[in-house]
Amino acid sequence: MRRSVVVLPALAALLAGATPAAASTAPDWEPAPSAPWDVAAGVRCDFPVHGEPVVDEVVQRVLSTHGDGSPKLVAYKGDLVMRVTNTETGAHYDADASGSALVEYRSDGSQFWAVHGPVLVGVGEGTLRRGLYIVDGIYTIDISATGYKDVRMLHATTDDLCERID
Structure with a gap:
């Protein structure tokens, strides 16, 4: 839990437009488009699901990189x-996933997300049961290299999208 206390204030400052004094050469925000996706029955919901953006104004800023140049710490924000x-x-639901996140991409393939606001989270294995959710509020997601999602809700709610479109 201590980790989220350290990361979330940094996210709040970044999203409020604050930049550290040493960040005068920080890159600009760049588009981070979401691709359409499909999942088979039983992977997230009991039926096959298709997802596609109808509004996508998400941008990203790479804050640091690994030695090989791949992103290590990335901030995301924007309407989605x-x-x-x-x-x-054919039942569908337009899910607001317009949250902001600070994501640490680890060299072993795992990730750590500090999130504020709604984000679409697909769970196969994790602390939430299998499904598709909009998680909204202040929370963290620790994703193992094998895909296990540990969602820690500091002050958040979940909306089960499988139930909405069943």
């Missing part, structure tokens, strides 16, 4: 609405 569709029935 994902249309999540049950491809068996």
Whole structure:
């Protein structure tokens, strides 16, 4: 839990527009478009699901890189609405996933997310049961290299999208 206390104030300052004095050469925000996706029945929901952005104004700023130049710490922000569709029935829901996140990409393939606001989270294995969720509030997600998602909600709610489009 201590880790999230350290990361979240940095995220709040960054999103408020503050930049450290040494960051005068920081790169600009760049588009970070979301690709459409499909998951088979049983992977997240009991039925096959398609997701695609209907609003996508997400931008990213790479704050630090690994020795090989790959991103290590990246901030994300911007409007994102994902249309999540049950491809068996055509039922769909437009999910607001316009949260902000500070993501640490680790060299072993794992990730640590400090999040404020709504983000779409797909869970196969984790502290939430299998599904697709909008998690909204202040929380962290620790994703292992194998994909296990440990969602720690400091002050957050979940909205089960599988239930919405069943």
